[in-house]
Amino acid sequence: MNTSTANTARLLITCEDKPGIVQAVSSFLYHHGANITALDQYATEAQGGQYFMRVEFELEHLQNRKDTLLQTFESNVATRYQMQWHLTFVGDLKKVGILVSKVDHALYELLWRYARGLLPCEITHVVSNHETLRSAVEQFGLPFTVVKVTKDNKEEAEAEIQRIMDGNDLLVLARYMQILSEDFVSKWPMKVINIHHSFLPAFVGANPYKQAYEKGVKLIGATAHYVTADLDQGPIIEQDVERVGHEYNVDQLRELGQDVERNVLARAVRWHLEDRIIVDGTKTVVF
Template identity: 65%
Template structure:
């Protein structure tokens, strides 16, 4: 299947009979071939319905804009849908923010270079100069924007200038708290990796917190960033089993492996339009 011919339709609406049939018939009547369909309802009666659908576009009988407006009028309005259509050929523009830790960054750079992350990686922004050589060897622009308590407002203004036109911002262990004003520019379009299995051990030094509690599982959490620190909708999580034999350094090493893969999966799912945000939760069709 050629990805440049794939379109994706995401739907959220009140659940009732006939939704799948209406969507399928509409696409069939316009020459689309449905190649994947996932759905979920929160309740058998009166729940909320979610659907992700992929269809092929070579034989559409109308342009994109006409297809969208016709769907809005003939299907979406009737079922009170919150919906969007995206096209795989339109690669999302992605920027990465990072500080000094490079493990999550390198995982994203490597996967992108191998064609595993379908996006245009536009730049890496860091509040430190340390990782410039690692980034630029992949041919990605690197911007050093220092941040201090006194210069935070100016630094964020410069970052927003650099990020103009960006579709997704990925925090690959960016060790700065973004202001509410910054976050408001990218609702559900900033993904963070937290080195903890949220909601446990929020804030700083989670591995030390976990060690002191004698946990038997450590984890990592990828989530969308909101104004509330570490409380945004969770996209993906994973855990590793540990014991009293593991010291803090070993927990950190194991945790970094989790962080790399959890963040990469979350970013890929966002790029492939597999995530629907509903309140402070996500439905992930992975």
């Protein structure tokens, strides 16, 4: 465990907006000897809306005080304001599994940032339905397993992926070109992040950059979102665009689009790892 994060925790809160929430949370932390290092909040309405908060704090000997914090916050603060809340300890690195097919740009971006300490997590395994990227993964010292998926073995393949990825906190689809079943997704609620090659729901299906070229688009973009049972309809985490002109061909659009994809996905994954995202129905609040 990194000594610089061993005493750091983050608290995410969602509840009905009422007077006194900030004071109640900050007083609770103060009386436990914690020092608040970051506090972000958002309310959907000036009065009576939904309230969201993210608090990061430092507390000496945090590892020995986890249970006390969890129990006393629930009884002294959360119950009073009917909060949905989650307390995470930064020193407990989240475990991440990656699913990928043949295209490498999103995968390489994640592995490059991970190798340089820019993604605060432990990448445990990379699973693919092709052999293509084995050497790319193994050069980072990570395990790589091929689980082939066909129309006849999809259920068995997903069961094998589930077995390999069991125990992870997050799955990242780094251009994994298979549709996950509703049963699989249900086991990972808001714990699977996908990157999509457009501003959803535009240009769905095969060869999106050819579709974009034929439509003469002036902007191309990418969308990172949580995966739900509804295909490409999960809560959006991050999006970005680049302007293009009439002189761009399909290959140039693809190259530029892949740059956008890999950066959007990396930002979304990092924000999830840093507990910056609160899901609000079909949307997200990102601090």
